[in-house]
Amino acid sequence: MSSFEYNQAPLRVVFGTGTLSKVPAELARLKASKPLILCTPEQTFQAEKVEEIVKLAQGITPVGVFPKATMHTPGNITDEALEFLKSSGADSLVSIGGGSTTGLGKALAVRTGLPHLSIPTTYAGSEMTPILGETVGGEKKTRSDPAILPTSVVYDVDLTMTLPPGLSATSGVNAIAHSVEGLYAQNGNPIMSLMALEGIRSLAASLPTIVSSPSDVPARSQALYGAWLCGVVLGNVGMALHHKLCHALGGSFNLPHAETHTIVLPHALAYNALAIPEVMQKLAEVLPGSDGDAIKGLNVLLTNLKVKRGLKEFGMKEEDVDKAADIATRNPYWNPRDIEKEKIREVIRRCWAGEEAR
Ligand code: NAD
Structure with missing residues (x-):
């Protein structure tokens, strides 16, 4: 270790x-x-x-x-x-x-x-x-x-x-995003990784139930427990590309916080995937339906949660993609893979269009 x-x-x-x-x-x-x-x-x-x-x-x-x-x-x-x-x-x-x-x-x-x-x-x-x-x-x-x-x-x-099912779903994926980035944080540690994986496991298991049965108390309890753990991770280790993209997009184009996190997460993870093979494997283990592929697991989760997948659905214009790429690659956070502006532009374009991450 x-x-x-x-x-x-x-x-x-x-x-x-x-x-x-x-x-x-x-x-x-x-x-x-x-x-x-x-x-x-x-x-x-x-x-x-x-x-x-x-x-x-x-x-x-x-x-x-x-x-x-x-x-x-x-x-x-x-x-x-x-x-x-x-x-x-x-x-x-x-x-x-x-x-x-x-x-x-x-x-x-x-x-x-x-x-x-x-x-x-x-x-x-x-x-x-x-x-x-x-x-x-x-x-x-x-x-x-x-x-x-x-x-x-x-x-x-x-x-x-009383948290509406739609906001429960996106708010829960916002929490999952904290833990995903905590797993490959530059200042990460085994304790935070334990909390991160348990947080993701709890939320991925409970959120689909909440969307179909919002009054399911055990699912609500499991989700809140998971959110707590993910919040601890956010508070203790540094965040990377995903959070930088969401701050840039949310701050500059007035996009809703939790919904933006939900759309961006699979794409940001796909960008980093090759640089973090062990994390991808651990993530796949806690995401139901992943078949060993964490990106597939996230896509399955988002489909089950019936969330919107494109930033254009929240009013972002196609011509904003270039501006977003400029802002997101300025003063980048530490990231496990080097930040390449053209590739980040393509990540943002896919988020804008609502294409499935791969
Ligand atoms: P929010 O607090 O803006 O809530 C969204 C809406 O849902 C509000 O109208 C709220 O009143 C309503 N709502 C909340 N809980 C409800 C409930 N149980 N029942 C019915 N309605 C409810 O949304 P959010 O996603 O929790 O927070 C987003 C804000 O938090 C952003 O500004 C973001 O930057 C910030 N944030 C900060 C940190 C941090 O560590 N500093 C971490 C995460 C989010």
């Missing part, structure tokens, strides 16, 4: 069904008595449920709900939330939602030093990372800082039951 370095970020996790009832105890652990609750407008109903539960606890008085979390953490929303937070006298943050809401929680926590309890409701995995992407003046800037990592995380499977 080659040498490696391993860091374990200090973060407490509570996992299960009905765990929302444990939020007051978790806040008490953090010595928090005046939490501000964050959510998107669509998830106000879940935030209000948290508020109700917390209100019943002795010694905790929530200061209110800020229901304006937005994709890509725009600076104006963070400024507004910060003002609300300061005037409310909040001593802690509770974010309930997907990566957009977790992002707002992180943005506020890193600015104020307040403890941040994250309650994820998608499979994006942001709650497990010290990474924050913020958009100011139309430009998304990403930074990493230990102070960005939430203080504790409550996973409640019940909250994921």
Whole structure:
């Protein structure tokens, strides 16, 4: 085995069904008595449920709900939330939602030093990372800082039951993408690879069931467990071509986050395949229907999930393919295979057209 370095970020996790009832105890652990609750407008109903539960606890008085979390953490929303937070006298943050809401929680926590309890409701995995992407003046800037990592995380499977099947599928593949790239990360290690493979195995087994039976509790539980593991991988090792492509495409052409990850993953993996034969073999072992071919396994999974396969279906224009190739090959992340602009252009064209990866 080659040498490696391993860091374990200090973060407490509570996992299960009905765990929302444990939020007051978790806040008490953090010595928090005046939490501000964050959510998107669509998830106000879940935030209000948290508020109700917390209100019943002795010694905790929530200061209110800020229901304006937005994709890509725009600076104006963070400024507004910060003002609300300061005037409310909040001593802690509770974010309930997907990566957009977790992002707002992180943005506020890193600015104020307040403890941040994250309650994820998608499979994006942001709650497990010290990474924050913020958009100011139309430009998304990403930074990493230990102070960005939430203080504790409550996973409640019940909250994921309302995640629509389509978003469950793409959000789950977004999680799988973190683990796929974690398997060939330059700073990867055997512990992260264990988590990555278990995360992919859990999601690949459960997501098709969720799409056909969204109320299947064991499948929902298995998917959330897998998403947690994939989030740990994202937070601990570096990402490569796939994530660079998705950042370039999502940031420049306003493409939806999870859907873009879903379309790009098989193509980015196919580009890298020859450079990572052992990873391809391990991946094939955890992807049902692969017949020993990881790309085939991903194609089978995406077909079963009934997801859209072309970026053009989300409004990307064919003439944007060249621009995307320019952006994606500028300041490239480390990647197991050299980045060749013409070949990357072809990868992006295939993603745009919705062709099957091979
Ligand atoms: P999201 O948070 O934007 O949620 C998408 C929509 O689904 C929202 O309207 C939300 O309210 C709704 N939703 C979420 N959970 C629901 C549920 N259980 N029931 C019903 N509706 C629900 O989507 P996302 O994919 O989780 O997050 C994407 C954002 O997170 C992007 O900005 C991305 O850059 C960021 N992200 C960051 C990291 C990181 O480590 N920093 C990791 C992953 C994603």
